[in-house]
Amino acid sequence: MNDSSREVAPKTQGAVLKWQAPFYDAECALVGLRKKFRRETLRHAWLSPGEQVLDVGCGTGVLTQLAAEEVGPSGAVVGIDPSPPMITLARKKASRAGSQAQFELGVVEGLSFEDRRFDVVLSSLMLHHLPVGLKREGLSEIYRVLKPGGRLLAVDFDRPGHPLWWLLLWPQLFMPAVAAHVRGEIPDYLSAAGFRQVQPVGRWFNLLTFWEAQK
Template sequence: MIRHRYLILLLAVIVWATALAVYLLGKRWLLFGAGAVALVVAIHMVLVLIAFALGGASLVGFLLGWIHPQESETPVTSSKLIHWARSYDLLVWLLTLGRDRVFREKTLDLALIAPGESVLDIGCGTGTLAIAAKRRVGSAASVTGIDASPQMIARACKKARNVGSEVTFATADVENLPYAAGTFDVVLSTVMLHHLSEDARLKCLGEVRRVLKPGGRFLALDFSGAAAERRTRVGRMHNHARFNLLRLIPQLRAAGLNPLESGPAGFRDLQFVRAVLA
């Protein structure tokens, strides 16, 4: 743990120093020459590579394991949930290489979310996707986010208050959704289903079907299993990388959901499935 923290600190310092060097020399490139700027950037990039050589693969595995703990097999302690909630957004930003906003917008595009639709985000984490969905559906429509972690929900509520977003957040179990049948036009699940055991997933899909309106849509976005197939170090260290969302298509059909489209989600090792309730 200490080694990982030092690596994170080292990488943060290197990135900061690189940005500072580009800023300072970038304004004086006529004086120092473009070659000097390139040299400074190259030196810092070499330092980044050295840091990853010293422990980069284990660091990535550590970050993946931190964001996606083995919840379905072993209950996560409350102390770890608190730590995870406080660090969640930063770690997502790091693992998407700063493309977390693009990830959210792509997810909403895949779900075909339109103004006026009611949306439920299951396993909403700190609520960023639900807040983005609210901007799309408009003030007259409802967006709800649920998560099993009270710490995640507390952070989501605070985030919504800070931006003035009228999203409803609640602590709830995906196997027993506290909503009436036919409540939502769209249900979202992003990088959540892999946490569940097979029995829990079947119950979750049954609940998704129950709360969807006729013709409602379910968008699931999760791992494709590609990392494990490539036998990368990260894939071996992170068990959830072996999860393949597309293998759930028969379970979707068994739950009464009709898969209409599936494929790459536009991000490495992630797939999507969009299904409809007939």
């Protein structure tokens, strides 16, 4: 098992969660992002046995491992994250679980994979960590590594669907990285990256949207 602390961490202008790694899964559970949420994400991804899958911003690898179960031994799933502590923890968890999921240090704006490599790319609560310019670069890179006809399943903050969320989130309109989400602009970013048939396929707590986009 590789120790990512000995690897060179990629540079990025996006947010990198490091010290949060040991507590990340517990924090997700506290805000309602338990395994049920991950299963809902995969339900919208429609993974099939044998598919090649990339999980960008994989964190501790919960979704990545579940995706590996979906594609089976004939498929392959790789999770990337710019945080060495997250990747180290993801590898340890996968090793304990006997999962075939693989994990690499990496940044979405500079993917280390060849063109047209993956059938599916997953992005779960990653895009809001990227500045505006980096969102564009990252989505263009995702488009590049997808096979023709491949698909992106992204879930992230969107225009709130309930007035109470607006009371909590209106200050985010002054934070450019998140403001695009609150204003409901993510489909525009997906279309600008070249994706077609961009459509919302689900909601979570009237705050998060699942988007499907095809190459």
